[in-house]
Amino acid sequence: MNQLVIDPDIRKAHTPPVELYTGKNYFIRSKAAVFARSWQPVADTADIRLPQQLFPHTLLEGYLDEPLLLSRDKSGALHCLSNVCTHRGNLLIDAPCSAQHIRCKYHGRRFQADGKFQFMPEFEGVENFPSAADNLHAVPHFEKEPFVFASVNPAAPAAAFFGDMLARMHWFPFEQLRKDPVRSRDYLVKANWALYCENYLEGFHIPYVHADLSAALDYSNYTTELFPWSNLQLGISRGGEHVFELPADSPDYGKQVSAYYWWVFPNLMFNFYPWGLSLNIVRPLGTALTRVSFLTYILDETKLELGAGAQLDKVEREDEAIVEAVQKGVKSSFYKSGRYSPTRETGTHHFHRLLADALNQF
Numbered sequence: 001m002n003q004l005v006i007d008p009d010i011r012k013a014h015t016p017p018v019e020l021y022t023g024k025n026y027f028i029r030s031k032a033a034v035f036a037r038s039w040q041p042v043a044d045t046a047d048i049r050l051p052q053q054l055f056p057h058t059l060l061e062g063y064l065d066e067p068l069l070l071s072r073d074k075s076g077a078l079h080c081l082s083n084v085c086t087h088r089g090n091l092l093i094d095a096p097c098s099a100q101h102i103r104c105k106y107h108g109r110r111f112q113a114d115g116k117f118q119f120m121p122e123f124e125g126v127e128n129f130p131s132a133a134d135n136l137h138a139v140p141h142f143e144k145e146p147f148v149f150a151s152v153n154p155a156a157p158a159a160a161f162f163g164d165m166l167a168r169m170h171w172f173p174f175e176q177l178r179k180d181p182v183r184s185r186d187y188l189v190k191a192n193w194a195l196y197c198e199n200y201l202e203g204f205h206i207p208y209v210h211a212d213l214s215a216a217l218d219y220s221n222y223t224t225e226l227f228p229w230s231n232l233q234l235g236i237s238r239g240g241e242h243v244f245e246l247p248a249d250s251p252d253y254g255k256q257v258s259a260y261y262w263w264v265f266p267n268l269m270f271n272f273y274p275w276g277l278s279l280n281i282v283r284p285l286g287t288a289l290t291r292v293s294f295l296t297y298i299l300d301e302t303k304l305e306l307g308a309g310a311q312l313d314k315v316e317r318e319d320e321a322i323v324e325a326v327q328k329g330v331k332s333s334f335y336k337s338g339r340y341s342p343t344r345e346t347g348t349h350h351f352h353r354l355l356a357d358a359l360n361q362f
Helices: 024-035 159-166 195-199 210-218 312-329 346-360
Strands: 039-044 053-059 066-072 078-082 116-117 141-144 147-150 185-187 223-226 230-236 257-265 268-273 276-286 291-297
Touching: 024 159, 024 276, 024 346, 039 066, 039 276, 066 116, 078 141, 078 147, 141 159, 159 257, 185 312, 195 257, 195 276, 195 291, 195 312, 195 346, 210 312, 223 346, 230 346, 291 312
Parallel strands: none
Antiparallel strands: 039 147, 053 066, 066 078, 141 147, 185 291, 223 230, 230 257, 257 268, 268 276, 276 291
8 A cells, every 4th residue: 555645844735645534445554553553541540449350441342342451459550451361362351340360251261460370270281381471461551540541552652642731731630520421422423533533633614613612712812732642722712701720830821721622643632621521532433434432521510511611512513514524525536635724724734644654654
């Protein structure tokens, strides 16, 4: 397959070819090149808080389908492991539980909470057994209250992906966030996952697609900042209402910030509002089918329907409609690729460059 080339000079660059959004080769290639090398949420810390708890998770179900297992040992240390028995490949744990060890239900092979092989019946006389290959594979993970992230084959440490966001938001009380299952929901979008991310990464469409959101934000002061593995769109309140109370050591002190829109490559969107956080996870299901999970974490429920953080379901439906229209449009025999606005589409250009770099390594 030809390499995906995105000119680093946005003034000269063309957007990716339509095959990125319609072709099976790019979709399949992205599994190992993009998503297996990224950091993805696997649980909330509340799911695996106590010693000797076990919590199974399928990483990007419907796409990567990687079976993982979070465990805490007796001391409370967190481990992320392959959830596949090293004997015959059976899935080990199928539901959250508490246990002193990990035991396979197929032939009784047993592991410690840290994944080290412990016992196997009827294996007397087997040479060179046990070996390191009999331990459960340890998967890189990162814990930041209230989230646990993991990566199958990380392109860079978690600090490289999340560090710029956490440094900028150092004052935000992550540990006080409370998940709201009622306001958390999934959306099925009939479009390629990359198109959904592109739409998120530019404020260019806000005046045209989101009337209510546009009324809350000062479009003339809407900015995008780029970082190695992430970028930030800073939403300034149009009327100076429903904004963050920022500390003096914040680089944004003195600004009327109503929303921080942080994107982390390739598919995570951390939307910070005065009421809390909406974490959006974009999960590929097919070349033209995507599941988008909106996970709601609340700090102050009284601010939920105020300012830029109000009517998120309506905003999502508007995004869904426009992205699905683009998916249909890019299949036209007359469309090949487009150009970028140097003032409004730096985030989308940044995404395409990261995506091209990842795909071209495989």
